[in-house]
Amino acid sequence: xxxxxxxxxxxxxSEGTSLTVNCSYExxxxxxxxxxxxxxxxxxxxxxxxxxxxxKGSSRGFEATYNKEATSFHLQKASVQESDSAVYYCALRDxxxxxxxxxxxxxxxxxxxx
Amino acid sequence: DxxxxxxxxxxxxxxxxxxxxxxxxxxxxxxxxxxxxxxxQGLELLSYFRxxxxxxxxxxxxxxFKAEMLNSSFSTLKIQPTEPKDSAVYLxxxxxxxxxxxxxxxxxxxxxxx
Numbered sequence: 001x002x003x004x005x006x007x008x009x010x011x012x013x014s015e016g017t018s019l020t021v022n023c024s025y026e027x028x029x030x031x032x033x034x035x036x037x038x039x040x041x042x043x044x045x046x047x048x049x050x051x052x053x054x055x056k057g058s059s060r061g062f063e064a065t066y067n068k069e070a071t072s073f074h075l076q077k078a079s080v081q082e083s084d085s086a087v088y089y090c091a092l093r094d095x096x097x098x099x100x101x102x103x104x105x106x107x108x109x110x111x112x113x114x
Numbered sequence: 115d116x117x118x119x120x121x122x123x124x125x126x127x128x129x130x131x132x133x134x135x136x137x138x139x140x141x142x143x144x145x146x147x148x149x150x151x152x153x154x155q156g157l158e159l160l161s162y163f164r165x166x167x168x169x170x171x172x173x174x175x176x177x178x179f180k181a182e183m184l185n186s187s188f189s190t191l192k193i194q195p196t197e198p199k200d201s202a203v204y205l206x207x208x209x210x211x212x213x214x215x216x217x218x219x220x221x222x223x224x225x226x227x228x
Contacts, residue, residue, distance in 0.1 A: 031213065032213055032214040034216055036219075041221070042221055042222075043118075043205050043207070043219030043220050043221050043222050044157075044205075044219050045219065046216045046218070049214070049216050051214040089157070093213045093214070093215075094213050095212070095213030095214055100145060100162075100164070100169075100211065100212070100213050100215075101147060101159060101162045101169075101170060102147070102207075102217055104156065104157045105156075106156045107156055107157070
């Protein structure tokens with residue numbers, strides 16, 4: 001079945017340093033890939049999505065490239081801020097399947113120290 | 115635009131009680147998901163509806179969890195009877211049909227079972 005594996009957290013960084021959260025996926029289909037972010041007391045919210053291989057998604061300084069050959073979708077940010085502290089989820093959704101549910105990774109908690 | 119609305123935001127139940135959680139999806143969305151979120155297990159799919167038809171349910175949750183879509187604008191999740199291990203955040207999400215659509219999440223219901 002489909003699965004998503006991402007960097008185990010928590011990840012603790014100082015403000016101004018760079019971030020990489022690794023995400024790898026397994027599927028027999030051709031998925032759309034997503035990054036969601038969740039703040040305390042809220043539901044996950046979409047950070048961005050990328051439907052096509054070799055394309056990049058970005059939002060709020062975060063970016064990730066859909067690498068179909070490596071089955072990866074790593075999240076990066078050049079300089080994190082304290083307000084980026086949250087849990088980040090990588091997810092996939094199969095476009096060709098009749099069952100179109102989201103498959104989530106386990107989530108990576110990011111803690112940014114001022 | 116109205117997002118996904120979940121009620122109540124918090125629920126406290128005694129062991130053995132029946133509780134019903136409610137979700138109003140975004141108007142026009144045909145796909146609806148119920149997830150359970152815990153720190154240990156992360157996001158687990160409970161049920162997935164497409165155009166009010168049940169497409170998938172989480173096998174481990176079948177015996178005491180029942181989700182229904184009474185109409186296209188309202189869904190309920192019944193837990194009967196509740197157990198302390200059911201303490202978690204229950205999230206509802208909706209989207210347009212299509213594997214490249216990003217489900218939009220509600221803020222969740224935090225359930226505590228004593």
